[in-house]
Amino acid sequence: MLKENLKWLFIAVLFLVVGFGSMKAEATSDFSDNNWKISWLIKNADFEAVDIADFGVHAGSPNVWYVDQEGVEAWGTSNPSGRIEVWQNGNGQGVPAYSGNNFIELNSDGPGPVYQDIKTIPGSTLTWSFAHRGRSGVDSAELLIGAPDNLAPILLASDDQEWRTYSGTYVVPAGQTHTRLTFAPISTSTGNLTIGNFLDDINLYINIAGAQLGDYVWHDENGNGVQDNGESPAPGVEVKLYDNQGSLLQTQTTNDLGGYLFSGLLPGNYGISFVNPDPSHYAFTKQKSGGDSARDSDPNKNGLATISVPTIRSEVISMDAGLTTIGSAIIHKTDGTKNLAGASFNILDSDGKIVTNTTTDTSGISMVNDLIPGTYTAKETTAPVGYQLQPQPISFKIVYEQTTPIEVNVTNQLKTGSVNVHKVGEQNQALPNAIFEVMTKSGEDLGTITTNKSGIATMSGLVPGDYILTEVTAPEGYERSAKPSPFTIPFNPTQPVELTIKNKTAPIPPTPKPNIPLKPSTPSKAGTITPVARTSVTSEISATDTSARLTKLPATGEKSECLLILLGTLALTSSFYLTRRK
Template sequence: MKQRWIIGLFFLFLIMLAGGLKAEATENWEFSWMIKNADFENINIADYGRNAGQPNVWYVNQDGVEAWATSNPSGNIEVWQNGNGENVPAFSGTNFIELNSDGPGPVYQDIKTVPGSTLKWSFAHRGRSGTDIAELLIGAPDNPLPIMEAEDGMTWNTYSGTYVVPAGQTITRLTFNPVATSHGNLTIGNFLDDINLYIDVTGAQLGDYVWYDTNGDGVQNNGEPPAPNVQVELYTKNNVLVKTATTNDIGSYLFTGLLAGEYHVKFINPDPSRYTFTKQKIGDEKTDSDPDKNGDATANLTSIRDSNTTIDAGLTTTGSIIIHKVDQNKKLANAKFTVQDSNGTTIASGTTNEDGSVQIDGLTPGNYFIQETAAPTGYELEQTRTPFTITYGQTAPVELTVTNQLKTGTLIIHKINTKNQDLGNAIFDVFDKSNQAIAKIVTNTSGIATLNDLLPGSYYVKEREAPDGYQLKSDNIPFTIPFNPITPVTLTIQNTAIPANNPATPAEQPKHQSETPVVTPTITPVTAVQNATAAEKLPETGDREADLAQLIGLVLLATGILLRRT
């Protein structure tokens, strides 16, 4: 018998699955509804608190008590902690509050509510030194209505009840007001803790909130408005439609009576020409946006008692940017750009057209940069990132103009002599096409002079001063830097040495274009004839060989005369 009962449940489960999970659970249960900091554990004492006169008791400005506020003129809420001087323990957690602070005044919290829903409230109360009385009020912020009074001595007691949200009331205020204390002083007494609000549901439930993300950051921020009348569709993981809902005045929606399983939630964009879904899954699941750009999100319910109220959707507007690409004189096509968000992540890209512009659409509110990634042919890449901002509701595109500079070229002069030897210390002037001198360059010991950053165009060089020992080259030497220069323009300029038979010293030769050459007369010295014979050579005064010859001649003459007489 027991086996048949188990088998019967199994087949019932299979029938439910075959029906596309349309069967609804029937068990009622409750889950917490929208209240925050229920037991006062989220307190910023360091920045907003001061000691109230005994250990672990603090006056904390309401800005330091998450979600709660007070009408106490001082703006303070009195926070007690375990280990206080009167040894009063918290009912829940570590912290609780004394309703009567340094001045009398109610403590309250405003909560988003769905008109027509039934809420269950509960809280813990006790007196400080005797019997204290506090009052609970619930209603619209400008008209809270008395619900009940809690009267307790020096022990904690809990209270609960229900409240039906009236039609049109999308914000409901829970207020705790001091009525009386055992001291007779409304600033001493009435401890509160563990304040909760619940809603009853049938079966598992899924839902949460749709809002307008006015700063486009993907996070629900204070002051961002809800998005009412947005249609939400719930599908099984096999895309069988289960239910539809429409967000109410506070942007909330809720699917109840669901079975466990995987679901697909479809948010319908109310105006695709104006809105888009904001950044997906940024930060905390309670304050993020779950759908992708198509409005699709996934959710999972683990049991019929599961409560998944974290499936939120943010709607935001989109804007555009138009980038204009120019040089000094014309519009430039084929410049490529990326759009980066404030984190440096590339989110879009585009290339300028023949009009030198590109429009990039679909940008949600936020701060961005454009970065050029490829320059038009013949132009230098612009390295600077240019910032811009897209605002919520923007209608006109942001327009930016980015100027490119032409690629510049390089001139190299190689100075040599007629033997192809390098010549240093040759000085050149470089002129543009308007005959304006734009630079002076000097060759180094390798005979090289270099000039960079020359824009495309016509130029010429003229030697101002030749190397020592060489004649000045006085003619203009033209050259051209082409559009989109790839390699340097090289000029090889040859100098001729000053002739060796020229008696002028190198210092006397003109070295500068403005100098006038000094002409030195040429003097040719008289030289002896190299081929004269010994007979043609005249005797020189004081020549000893000539004297000897004369003596011998005289001796021979005298001998001849004597022989004739005999």
């Protein structure tokens, strides 16, 4: 026994040397029982968190303010005006705060209790304390504690113009998960119910044995991993505590408030296991989400977490766990007419993290299970053979208490191919500017393509099937190929279809010969010349025919005609001369 007492005495001395910062904790002298008082969830204990700038109104005296209760963190009032009267050091009456810089006057601009509601664990023992002072003489105020609708008087404090502290204990009744501390003004030395009863440094402790470890389990209805307003506690959840060797130390069950607490712990590393009450229906929510350790969920998807307790006086009230329901999705993969197997997907959460992956079966179906509420995307990573990869992720949403799988339909397009047409001449030389028309076998016109300077024309984006290529314009100097060229784009094309179309040189057209005039065979009469009829000579007339038609007339006729012309000319000349002379 002496050895045990010496151990606790050594620990106590060590703690006194290193100190504990600003944590409100007081040790008793009974080290063998390892009992400690740890501050329990009281907020703004000495009224330092007050927003005078936004909610304050000057009360007529230096450093005295009427502050709307919204501006006094954690505290409310039954004063009809809704105001709490806040005094500060340096006030006109020279009254100092008991703790810090601020304190309040219960008798504000109207009488009304001041109160704060606190979460409590039924059956736990709380220690309370506060400081009270009269303003102008003996003022009296009463402390009441209990459920908000069932307060019980605990203590009547009556004091003159000196601060005095009070303390006591309160055992939280069964089923009482919210407890209200209320300070009500009873009387003043002046009889004026708006003057008197100063109050400061209100504290609440829970009596524990050794270090304290615990917190809260709740239903995370939106699956974001954060305790949001309106989300309900999860009672009846089993929580197990293990040492760093994996040995079970204690087991707790969350109360009606969702709270649990392990006490009497020595400093060290611990493991905590939150037991899923129904793995077929529930899952643990996202781990360490939101960046606020007071509101996040600590265990992993298996309900396991680790924690370090630094000292025997530590208050580690931060191990929260969020329970949420699980849903599922069905991915249905088709090409619009038939189901497709072998499509693989990554399923990503709203943070872009991969939560699972899946592949469609022979019926084109893939089940995705164990999804907590939230928004997800299905991103295709492998397309079925012969089909194009779906470029756009498909979004879907899982809701709390989902009872049927959500259907996600994803459609793939066939992988397309291309055709290369090579246009060459008789010497296999490349021929540009040949124009081809491409049609489906059923007659749908897909457009035209023209060969480039390398004699190549290409059409891409052709789905598997049968096609017909027809030359509509041949290169200059070449005959058009009138014969259509059928070709097929295969399923799952891996390379272009190659077609070679050869053109013959076009024949050179014959050059036309000039027209040759023919002379008449006989004159019409003496002294006149009859025009010779002309006829066109085509390339079809033979050399023999042409020679026969060009045979000269008899020589006699030619001389007589020339003489007559000469005589006629002389006669005309002579007549013209004689006339001029006359």
